[in-house]
Amino acid sequence: MERLYKKLESYSKSDYYPFHMPGHKRNKASSAGDFTFERDITEISGFDNLHHAEGILKEAQENAAQIYGTKKCFFSVNGSTAALLAAVSASVNKGGRILVARNCHKAVYHALYLRDLLPVYVYPHEDKRLGINGGISARSVERYLEENQDVQAVLITSPTYDGVVSDIKEIAEVVHRHEIPLIVDEAHGAHFRFSDYFPISAAELGADIVIQSFHKTLPSMTQTAVLHICSDRVDVGKIKRFMGIYQTSSPSYILMASMDACMDKLQKDGQQMFREFTYNLEKARERLSKCEKIKLIEASMLQGTGIYDFDRSKLLFSTVGTSINGHQLHEMLRDRYHIEMEMEAEKYVLGIAAVGDTEEGFDRLCAAIEEIDAETELVSEAVESQENTSHARMKQLMTIAQAMDAQQRRYPLEESIGKVSAEFAYLYPPGIPIIVPGEQITGQFVRNVRRYMEQGLEVQGLSDTSAETICAAARNESGQEEDSPAKE
Known part of the structure; x- marks a missing residue:
């Protein structure tokens, strides 16, 4: 087949002159810095159109679907975010109900807002000692579906940011008994397909829509992701419509070529590449497991339900019982060793x-890690309070859309307890909300925010970036929204 990335490379060396956008006209001298302007084109003859793919882009997406064994594959140049927005929008009627894992990415909540959906939350178990979420159990999904017969779709994240994989096969069987689709945010699992060392992809286990971020774990550029359709329970026309809505009408050919080149490389050399990668990874895990204080977390250490499998490419270093916390370890690795980690907790x-x-x-x-381990002291572990749970069950008093669109008032954080949040708050990464608009603000939420900030973690989402205040939806005594503006 003709490869997009090769055609783009060849075209960049041709003598065609561009009286079309982009404005740099493939002329590097037109800008400061060294960018690949010569390969940055628009929809010109021979290069197809992502939103009406009939040629080279159609073939590239079909090739990706063949590699993953799925029915259809859509490229996303707006990451998993656009794919999640499209999957939710296409699967649930506006104003409808969806069963959502409470530890989903913020993009899922944005879809709930945009479509004015009514979420039913299923909560993962949290290992309070390590501060890590477990998986979603099929039993919990079944119970919530029995109690909420009007749910139109189920969406869970597997693997989680921390590598925890849920039993997708069993969950899919439960969901399909209710004749609705299962959407799996597998953004962090695009690599599963290429080695038996890793868990099996949700695309092979019964999920109906699977979203993967190529850029997270495969050799592809940032913002590149795919949406896989894996069954006939999905309305392909709706998926196509919403992918067109949530993505730019001028998708980057450099990004699309990056996805095509990624698939081509893995088709040709993937077996050897993953053989070397998993060998080096396992060797490193064995070495790191010998550290006495900074512990490399294994699946066997996680206490909780729903942990069906674990992605060993996620390297989690616990500081529990030591003289440092996650923020300090993150800083030491960056400042002293110039190693930038993905996330601090x-x-x-x-x-x-x-x-x-x-x-x-x-x-x-x-x-x-070995050097830091040698100099770190052990301390007695304080008894963890139940109130240190990150994703405690919250009371939903308004829909996300109602709360965000209501008139709002700003309150100091400590004075907001009992009111209805009109804002998101989350640690980023991973972007999992610790409060969602429409949920009642609790003392535990306030204590969590204060605790995170004291430890040097960054709380995002609140319009007050200092996290000293929060906007609440104004409500009168009858529970209706008041017409009063937020106080800045």
Whole structure:
């Protein structure tokens, strides 16, 4: 087949002159810096149109579907975000109900807002000692579906940001008994297909729509993702319509070519690449497991339900029982060793290993963790309070859309308890809300925010970036919204 990335490379060397956008006209001298302007084109003859693919882009997407064994594949140049928005919008009628795992990414909640959906939340178990969420159990999904017969779709995240995989096969069987589709946010699992070392992809286990971010764990550029259709329970026409709505009408050919090149490379050399990668990864995990204080987390250490499998490319380093916290470990790795990790949390740091990693990179990480481990002191673990749960069950008093669109008042955080949040708040990454608009603000939420900030973690989402105040939906005594503006 003709490859998009090769055709783009060839075209960049031709003598065609562009009296069309982009405005740089493929002229590097027109801008400061060295960008690949010569390959940055618009929809010109021979290069197809992502929103009406009939040629080279159609073939590229069909090739990706063939590699993953799915019925259809849609490229997303707006990451998993656009794909999640489209999947939810196409699967649930406006104003309808959806069963959602409470630890989903903020993009899912944005879809709930845009479509004015009524969510039913299923909560993962949280290992309070390590501060890590478990998976979603099929039993919980079945119970919520029995109690909410009008739910039109189910959406869960697997693997989680931390690598926890739920039993997708069993969950899919439960969901399909209710004759509705299962959407799986597999943004962090695009690599599963390429090695038996990793868990099996949801696309092979009965999920109806699977979203994957190529850029997270495969050699592809940032913002590249795909939406897989895996069954006939999905309305392809609606998916296509909403992918067109949530993506730019001028998609980057550089990004699309990156996805095409990624698939081509893995088709040709993927077996050898993943063989070397998993060998180096396992060797590093064995070495890191010998550290006495900074513990490399294994699936066996996680206490909770719904943990069906674990993605070993997620390197989680626990600081529980030591003299440092996750933020401090993250800073030490960055400042002293020039190793930038993916995420810092209260009690651990997350690093993502991927097929692009080198043996030298693994050696640097191992050496750094070993040095930090040697100088870190053990301390007695304080008894963790039940109130330190990150994703405690919250009371939903308004829909997300009602709360966000209501008149709002701003309150100091400590004075907001009992009111209805009109804003999101989350730690980013991973972007999982700790409060959602429409939920009642609790003392535990306020304590969580204060605790995160004291430990150097960044709370995002609130319009007050200092996190000293929060906007609440104004309500009168009858529970209706008041016509009063937010106080800035």
